[in-house]
Amino acid sequence: MRAPTPTRATFSERLWKAWDSDVAYSFRHSPVAILATLVALILLLSAVLAPWIAPQNAFDAASLNLMEGFTKPGEASPITGKVFWLGTDSQGRDVFSAILYGSRISLLVGFASVIFSVAIGVSLGLLAGYTGGRTDALIMRVADIQLSFPAILIALLVFGVARGLIAPQYHEQAAVAVLIVAIGLSNWASYARTVRGSTLVEKNKDYVMSARVMGRSPLAIMGRHVLPNVTGPVLVIATINLALAIIAESTLSFLGVGVPPTQASLGTLIRIGQQFLFSGEWWILFYPALDLVLLALSINLLGDWLRDALNPKLR
Amino acid sequence: MIAYILRSLAQAVMVMLAVALLAFSMFRFVGDPVANMVGQEASVKEREELAERLGLNKPFPIQFANYVTDMARGEFGMSYRQGRPVADLLRERAPATIELAFLSSLFALVFGIALGVYAAINRRGILANLAMSISLIGVSLPTFLIGIGMIYLFAVELRWLPSFGRGDVVRLGWWSTGLLTESGRKSLIMPVLTLGLFQMTLIMRLVRAEMLEALRTDYVKFARARGIPERAISFRHALRNTMIPVVTIAGLQFGAVIAFAIVTETVFQWPGLGALFIQAVQYVDIPVMAAYLMFVAFVFVVVNLAVDLIYFAVDPRLRGTTVAAK
Numbered sequence: 001m002r003a004p005t006p007t008r009a010t011f012s013e014r015l016w017k018a019w020d021s022d023v024a025y026s027f028r029h030s031p032v033a034i035l036a037t038l039v040a041l042i043l044l045l046s047a048v049l050a051p052w053i054a055p056q057n058a059f060d061a062a063s064l065n066l067m068e069g070f071t072k073p074g075e076a077s078p079i080t081g082k083v084f085w086l087g088t089d090s091q092g093r094d095v096f097s098a099i100l101y102g103s104r105i106s107l108l109v110g111f112a113s114v115i116f117s118v119a120i121g122v123s124l125g126l127l128a129g130y131t132g133g134r135t136d137a138l139i140m141r142v143a144d145i146q147l148s149f150p151a152i153l154i155a156l157l158v159f160g161v162a163r164g165l166i167a168p169q170y171h172e173q174a175a176v177a178v179l180i181v182a183i184g185l186s187n188w189a190s191y192a193r194t195v196r197g198s199t200l201v202e203k204n205k206d207y208v209m210s211a212r213v214m215g216r217s218p219l220a221i222m223g224r225h226v227l228p229n230v231t232g233p234v235l236v237i238a239t240i241n242l243a244l245a246i247i248a249e250s251t252l253s254f255l256g257v258g259v260p261p262t263q264a265s266l267g268t269l270i271r272i273g274q275q276f277l278f279s280g281e282w283w284i285l286f287y288p289a290l291d292l293v294l295l296a297l298s299i300n301l302l303g304d305w306l307r308d309a310l311n312p313k314l315r
Numbered sequence: 316m317i318a319y320i321l322r323s324l325a326q327a328v329m330v331m332l333a334v335a336l337l338a339f340s341m342f343r344f345v346g347d348p349v350a351n352m353v354g355q356e357a358s359v360k361e362r363e364e365l366a367e368r369l370g371l372n373k374p375f376p377i378q379f380a381n382y383v384t385d386m387a388r389g390e391f392g393m394s395y396r397q398g399r400p401v402a403d404l405l406r407e408r409a410p411a412t413i414e415l416a417f418l419s420s421l422f423a424l425v426f427g428i429a430l431g432v433y434a435a436i437n438r439r440g441i442l443a444n445l446a447m448s449i450s451l452i453g454v455s456l457p458t459f460l461i462g463i464g465m466i467y468l469f470a471v472e473l474r475w476l477p478s479f480g481r482g483d484v485v486r487l488g489w490w491s492t493g494l495l496t497e498s499g500r501k502s503l504i505m506p507v508l509t510l511g512l513f514q515m516t517l518i519m520r521l522v523r524a525e526m527l528e529a530l531r532t533d534y535v536k537f538a539r540a541r542g543i544p545e546r547a548i549s550f551r552h553a554l555r556n557t558m559i560p561v562v563t564i565a566g567l568q569f570g571a572v573i574a575f576a577i578v579t580e581t582v583f584q585w586p587g588l589g590a591l592f593i594q595a596v597q598y599v600d601i602p603v604m605a606a607y608l609m610f611v612a613f614v615f616v617v618v619n620l621a622v623d624l625i626y627f628a629v630d631p632r633l634r635g636t637t638v639a640a641k
Contacts, residue, residue: 148567148615149574150571150575152574152575152577153574156577156593157604157608160595160596160599160601160604161345164345164599165345250457251458251459255577255578255581256581256593256597257593257596257597270460274463277463277466277467278478282467285463289460292460293455293460300455
């Protein structure tokens with residue numbers, strides 16, 4: 001006779017379980033976490049919905065009116081009489097729209113590079129921890145080297161090498177992808193270290209033994225059995241690294257080696273705005289910078305909260 | 316102790332060789348070095364001659380050995396973009412970066428340790444808490460925004476300090492320094508603060524945490540019981556024992572200082588190695604990138620060696636154990 005299959009929880013039951021969990025409790029009782037989530041969500045949504053909520057398509061030259069250049073924030077343009085909340089830049093581009101479109105690129109590069117480094121870091125960490133021996137020593141040595149060199153330097157080197165390998169006419173199209181790879185490759189080691197550590201603990205447990213006795217392949221054991229049990233800390237590192245990746249992207253774009261001005265990210269906008277700082281047009285730089293700082297800070301605070309909430313020792 | 320130093324030296328050489336291999340692979344396999352040097356309209360014969368002269372027809376290990384010996388003699392090849400020897404470019408640019416990085420680290424160490432000690436002794440003081448909160452903000456702000464903020468405040472609004480460049484520099488042989496003129500010193504202030512701020516907050520937090528730990532130990536209690544003045548306890552007993560982690564972190568951070576100098580130099584248009592490297596990345600000037608990579612690795616290795624040696628100076632126990640081990 002077969003054992004009765006456990007009935008699946010209905011959606012509302014699962015929702016209640018999630019609401020009732022420890023993590024949700026700690027979330028409801030942390031004003032900082034709620035505020036940070038709110039800010040991050042607003043920034044994220046406004047970036048995703050940019051084409052629908054932005055007053056103008058910021059990077060379509062046809063929608064810009066040169067006559068409206070350098071309009072001060074909140075004031076009507078002296079020539080056309082249009083009001084721009086956050087002002088306009090030298091070409092009459094609405095700073096608010098530019099920020100919405102710019103944070104799209106920043107967030108895209110941030111999320112994609114974190115996913116990329118999680119994929120590399122987690123698989124290398126699993127491999128190192130599960131197989132051990134020489135593979136382990138080699139992978140961890142490379143990870144040590146990555147961790148001892150500053151991430152920004154590695155990202156710049158990867159970027160330069162990638163540019164050398166890609167034909168010049170494709171540089172602009174490939175810029176975002178190259179940026180994702182460069183930032184992703186400079187951040188995988190922390191995941192690899194953590195996952196390797198937890199894998200070393202997990203691999204001697206009985207369920208892994210039994211899977212091995214049942215003749216499952218090492219790949220299946222790593223992927224189906226060990227992996228689900230080592231992902232907890234990865235989420236925390238990924239959240240904090242998301243803020244770091246967004247800052248790294250804006251730094252590279254600020255240095256002029258990131259995305260081209262036709263796909264301006266927040267860093268590019270800050271780079272452009274810096275030129276106008278001396279002539280008194282502070283808003284072209286200030287609002288993108290504010291958006292970047294709020295984004296990085298709220299994600300950082302969220303990461304800090306998550307780390308404490310998932311750490312059973314602090315409960 | 317000599318065995319220990321020799322072992323550290325051997326490790327340093329291994330690291331340098333590994334980085335050299337990376338640099339050489341970049342030079343050899345990213346783009347075609349011959350095409351980059353002679354240009355489009357060179358004949359096949361000219362290309363072959365250059366490939367012969369560069370030794371590109373020889374087996375890989377021999378090419379690599381030649382590359383390493385050239386580097387050891389201070390020859391880094393020609394810059395693709397500027398058509399000048401990379402060694403000359405490095406020599407021109409290095410003083411600006413080294414001066415900047417050195418002063419930033421000094422600033423970070425002096426103020427970091429002082430504020431850290433202060434925050435640990437007056438744990439509940441208002442000033443100490445203020446310093447801790449400001450340091451939190453300092454950690455989460457991107458470096459380039461701090462630099463821009465300073466430019467706006469001190470150069471645009473207050474007009475106290477120059478916003479870019481090194482000011483007037485004095486040449487001492489091949490070295491150039493901004494420390495001997497007033498405009499040079501003024502130009503240094505903002506870049507040094509921008510670059511040093513992050514390290515300072517890091518060191519401050521570390522010193523505070525370590526001091527709090529040390530002030531709880533038995534030897535501090537015992538020193539108090541002996542009636543030693545509080546000031547002497549803090550500095551002679553507690554602070555001395557926090558120095559090992561501080562030296563380690565400060566040493567490791569020196570590499571980060573060099574790397575973040577790239578950002579600071581761009582913000583302040585500082586004519587240093589970082590700015591050179593950024594240009595090289597933009598124009599795929601591989602020899603310059605490779606040389607910069609070697610420079611950073613060299614700094615790392617030297618600093619690590621220095622940290623190892625400083626351990627002996629700060630921690631008498633280490634000297635004891637090596638003698639005992641023999």
